[in-house]
Ligand SMILES: NC(=O)c1ccc[n+]([C@@H]2O[C@H](COP(=O)([O-])OP(=O)(O)OC[C@H]3O[C@@H](n4cnc5c(N)ncnc54)[C@H](O)[C@@H]3O)[C@@H](O)[C@H]2O)c1
């Protein structure tokens with residue numbers, strides 16, 4: 001038995017107007033300080049004012065939010081007693097807002113106890129709206145939460161189907177001001193979701209089309225979005241692609257590039273999209289040796305090659321590296337700023353953390369411990385995987 005979970009999604013330019021009709025009294029917006037400065041929080045306030053909803057802001061969310069930050073946000077929620085929680089931002093504020101909402105509803109729980117198997121009984125006090133300001137994570141539609149355990153320097157994947165927002169507002173205006181580097185990083189996250197969602201062993205008939213469509217859109221529109229962020233049609237296509245990829249992988253799973261990227265990101269503070277994007281071609285090549293089928297199918301559907309099997313999967317990896325070069329993103333972990341001595345010093349922990357990451361469960365070809373060590377080293381040097 002499988003589920004497909006999605007919020008109601010309002011999308012396209014002007015989607016923020018949906019807030020004008022909201023029923024309620026008080027909204028707590030979880031966001032970060034940059035988005036306050038950029039005026040994006042004020043935009044939301046203008047709409048909530050029209051709806052007669054009082055807005056309070058918790059803007060202390062850092063990139064890759066920690067459990068401690070979430071606990072601070074829960075304190076604020078207890079004071080404010082909102083009937084709407086709004087996650088406004090990239091994946092970091094959206095994930096933090098999801099966790100704040102769950103723990104506000106369920107004061108008896110700790111963040112680490114949130115899991116798919118225990119009913120949460122949410123929506124007794126408030127409901128959740130998500131508004132992405134990056135075109136990447138898909139967190140606005142997924143029921144996952146990624147928090148960082150700062151002491152252990154590792155990312156925790158939490159989630160429960162009840163956490164899917166009541167409404168996701170996917171308005172490209174909110175992402176239009178992203179600088180090129182952030183556009184590239186987050187766009188590669190969307191691509192990684194699309195390719196991993198399509199090729200993981202948990203993919204379904206419900207998720208395939210979304211992933212394929214999103215991958216096609218990223219290859220077409222990401223270079224244009226990086227080159228000229230003022231083109232609103234391109235921004236809109238990327239914003240929609242990220243949400244489609246979020247629905248796709250969120251109702252399937254990601255794979256080894258996410259497991260490796262989470263480990264690298266938590267240890268070396270490489271931004272999420274850059275970390276998973278840099279691991280993606282190596283993940284494709286590793287799977288290509290033993291499980292090329294889905295990769296080859298995707299490569300054919302994307303028009304990368306007429307070849308079949310492993311050769312086709314390798315063409316897909318080459319196409320991903322070409323895209324990275326075109327948008328100025330790293331194609332190996334060294335280029336992402338991690339020194340070889342640092343990688344080697346932490347290799348055991350990186351391999352352990354990647355192995356234990358929930359995203360590893362549905363990977364098309366499972367690596368052994370030694371293989372994963374080698375994959376990290378190859379990915380560092382930029383050597384295509386040949387085993
Ligand atoms: N829950 C999920 O399903 C899921 C999926 C993928 C990733 N994630 C998580 O999401 C986080 C990464 O999110 P992200 O990549 O969106 O970045 P982010 O939310 O960490 O933001 C990165 C930076 O970009 C800035 N920013 C955001 N929007 C902007 C805009 N429109 N203009 C200018 N600056 C802007 C932020 O202020 C911040 O400084 C990671 O913690 C990752 O683990 C969650």
Ligand SMILES: [Zn+2]
Pocket residue numbers: 137189192193258272276
């Ligand atoms: Zn991701």
